[in-house]
Amino acid sequence: MSPRRAFLQKEIMEYLRTWRIWLLVLPVLIFAIIGPAFSYFTADFTGEVLDIADTYEEETITPDWFAAYSQWTYSLRQILPVLLVLIAGSTIAGECATGTAIPILASGLSRRDFVVLKFAVASGMACAVIVAGTLTIHLISLMLYPQVPWLAPVAVIGVASLLAMLLIAMALFFSTIMPDVFGAVGLEMFLFLALAAASLWEPARRYSPVGLLTSLSDIVKYNEINVLVPGISAVVCTILLVMMSVSVFERREL
């Protein structure tokens, strides 16, 4: 077994056997399941309330697949960054603080492999959860509504996965420069809020990875949304952040 494979196995096992899997999977799947249900019953519920209140004229609201997907993408945009910061943000800082990284690095695994494999596994897990959540909502939507376009899950998975990888790369970077786990997670949270604030500015939305944040909630609704530039810039930023993380970690004293 090669050193890389041994470390890759350990990383995957660590996700599957510790709190990480519950924190990542449970909230995402819960939102994936309750999203279509909420959208389906909201119209009936609203109608009942309006009828009892007798304030407005009765208005027919027809539930559709779009309402279900909007609920899902909105939830994903809110919870995914927080979950990824909590999961990936503590990974390198935590291993250095507890000392578990020391025998691993002393045994011959390079620091570059340590960082890159951590990024790969965190990204793989995040993408798997996004795929599972989106397919869940797609199947439930297919059961409830007559026509759900096949492009909807593809677009959501694509944009959410790019966003997830960027957030993980950011989290890893702060995790390599900050020796303190809580300090690293705090910095990442602050940066995510800054990105969310930047998404209010049109040029940032159009030409930077910030655009992925808004695209995630709009991509199902509007066909004309252009995610090409934000997507490419997100990929470039992700690669740069991983390279910077490797460079910082290679120089860091443990």
Place this chain on the structure above:
Amino acid sequence: MTIAVRFDHVTKRYDDEIALDDLSFTINAGSIYGLVGRNGAGKTTAIRILLGLAKATSGQVSLFEGDRSRRVGYLPDVPALYDWMTGAEYLRMMAGLANVPMAEQQQRIPALLELSHLGDGHDRIGTYSLGMRQRLGLAQALVGNPDLLILDEPTSALDPLGQRETHDLIRSLRGKTTVMICSHFMDDVESIADTIGILENGQLLAEGSMAQLRAGVDLSETIEVELTDRIAEVEHALLRESWVLAVDTRGKTLRIHATDDEIGWRRIPIIVGEEQSGIIHMDAHVPSLEDVFISLAGEEE
């Protein structure tokens, strides 16, 4: 003779603090080297530089004269392990990281689990006692069949039996694996190391075999006497004798430094009798590494 470890004028500074001060020493391949010193003397810094976890401010460190194919096993002073793994899984991971072939792993891992008294290794590490964690830490350091084994305080969490087994294990590696033991427990080092380095404030105060270290600090053999009572009276009487250089008193035991041991062996029972005390035990005391260390560290202070 191949040089396994070479420290060549290594200095390490942290801001204004000097952790290692122009440190130079070598370790011959296949030998057991003990690096002793009090807490904060620079032992762990030396290990971290050796493992590439920290960089020297100046000077050079080399392993096996630059041969990168050599394997290194490391036991940290406090073994940091993954609590969610089982002992066997942890050893498999470390074996994989050391590139040990699967067939070899299947033989080595059960043998190491047995040697470490960890049963079949199917319990989660989170349930292990401190001693079990240290034994697993030693097993993981050995699982890659290392050419150099670096042990930082290897017996600090072990009971006396565990300490003896670890000492025996380290002795059994002599000639096959180079072992570097860093400890402030002198017993860890005295009985098993071929060469001992005494580190104080980042500097090597002395280096050599145990006999060379004893000769270097000119610590003579002393006579140790355990008395029944009237300790102070006997001590005062001894100090009046011209052949007595000094008397160290520890409870009911007197350690007497004499100009002439023969006179001491003859006169001590007479003086004890004159002072109406009795001898429980009387023996020659050979200076230990602890005595050498205290003598050297005292001179340094």
